[in-house]
Amino acid sequence: MSENIPQHIAIIMDGNGRWAKERNLPRYFGHRAGVESVREIVRSCAKLGIKYLTLYVFSTENWERPEKEVNALMNLLKKLLKSEAKELNKNNVRVKAIGQIERLPKEVRKNLDELIALTKNNTGLTLVLSLSYGGRQEIIEAVKKILTKKVEPESLDEKKFREFLYDPEIPDPDLLIRTGGEYRISNFLLFQSAYTEFYFTKTLWPDFREKDLLLAIEDYKKRKRKFGRVLEFE
Numbered sequence: 001m002s003e004n005i006p007q008h009i010a011i012i013m014d015g016n017g018r019w020a021k022e023r024n025l026p027r028y029f030g031h032r033a034g035v036e037s038v039r040e041i042v043r044s045c046a047k048l049g050i051k052y053l054t055l056y057v058f059s060t061e062n063w064e065r066p067e068k069e070v071n072a073l074m075n076l077l078k079k080l081l082k083s084e085a086k087e088l089n090k091n092n093v094r095v096k097a098i099g100q101i102e103r104l105p106k107e108v109r110k111n112l113d114e115l116i117a118l119t120k121n122n123t124g125l126t127l128v129l130s131l132s133y134g135g136r137q138e139i140i141e142a143v144k145k146i147l148t149k150k151v152e153p154e155s156l157d158e159k160k161f162r163e164f165l166y167d168p169e170i171p172d173p174d175l176l177i178r179t180g181g182e183y184r185i186s187n188f189l190l191f192q193s194a195y196t197e198f199y200f201t202k203t204l205w206p207d208f209r210e211k212d213l214l215l216a217i218e219d220y221k222k223r224k225r226k227f228g229r230v231l232e233f234e
Contacts, residue, residue, distance in 0.1 A: 004221045006174035008052035009045060010196070012188055013037070015180030015204030028072045033206035035080060044210040046091055046125040048217075052170060053127050056188050060100060060134035074105050077131075081111035085118055092124030098166035099133030128170055135190030138166055142191075165191065172196060175220045177213075179205045197223050 013034060020030030038055065045053045057077070063070065088095060095115050104112070112131070142164035146156065149164075162168050172192045176185065181202035185193065199216040201208070 005048060005050065005217055006197075006220055007050065008054070008171050008173045008175075009050055009217075010054040010056070010173035010176045010189055010193070011041070012056045012176070012178040012180075012186060013205040013208075014178055014182055016206060018180065019204040019206045027069055028076075030206060031073060031076060035076070037205055037208045039084075040209055041213055042088075042093065042125070042127060043091070044213050046093060050125060052173075053125060054098075054130060054170070054173060054189070055128070056130045056133065056186075058099075058131050058133070059187060060132055060137055061187065063103070063132070074108055078105070078108045078111055081108065081115050085115050088115070088127070089119050089122065092122045093119060094122040094124070094126045095119045095129065096126060096167060096170070097129045097131050098138070098170070099131045100137065101131060103132045126170075128167070130188070133166075133188070135185075135187045137187075139191055141166075161191075174225075175199060175216065177201070177216050179203050179208050179212075195225070197225065 016030035016034045017027045018030070019033060020027050023029070042053065058073065062073070097112055097116065101109060101112070112129075142161060145164040146161070151160065170192075172194070173189060173196045175198075176189070176193055176196045177199045178185070179201055181200070181204075183200055185198075189196075197220055199219055201212060201216070203212050
């Protein structure tokens with residue numbers, strides 16, 4: 001499995017609400033059920049030797065959902081950041097976060113900061129949590145930083161621009177998976193996904209497990225990544 005596997009997988013975890021609706025349950029139960037999928041996929045990526053896993057946890061647009069649902073999500077996130085810390089650290093997982101983190105509730109930020117600090121020296125899988133994240137917002141904020149720093153236009157290229165993203169260290173995703181049957185990227189990693197391979201599945205996120213991840217990786221391994229170039233043997 002180690003041959004030609006993606007080094008960075010990004011996932012849009014879609015379908016929690018529909019999963020709950022199919023079972024006549026409140027949407028919160030779908031989000032809670034999706035936690036087990038997160039646990040399994042993190043373990044699987046670590047086992048497979050994936051270097052980076054980025055999860056679209058909460059988008060800037062998600063703030064517009066009903067207040068009751070947002071509050072429930074934030075409470076769930078606060079608990080998970082604390083309860084999963086020991087296992088993540090034990091498994092040598094390093095945690096990072098991207099997005100408008102300042103918009104998160106104080107207790108969520110506190111638990112997030114503690115988890116990042118606890119795992120910062122780990123050398124295994126890097127788990128990137130996209131929280132209060134939007135791709136357009138990231139680009140706009142990068143432009144504002146560039147203007148503030150008064151970067152000379154002649155020196156601005158793709159490499160220089162990347163320095164002003166939320167975390168320039170994180171490489172572009174090789175594979176982006178979206179669950180839930182929708183065919184769009186919903187404002188996720190717009191700059192970084194220019195040459196990313198996409199994989200869409202109808203499986204709802206709470207049902208997504210290691211076997212589904214392996215199917216996506218096997219599909220990825222069949223792709224010929226050209227990055228706009230013509231391959232010599234074609």
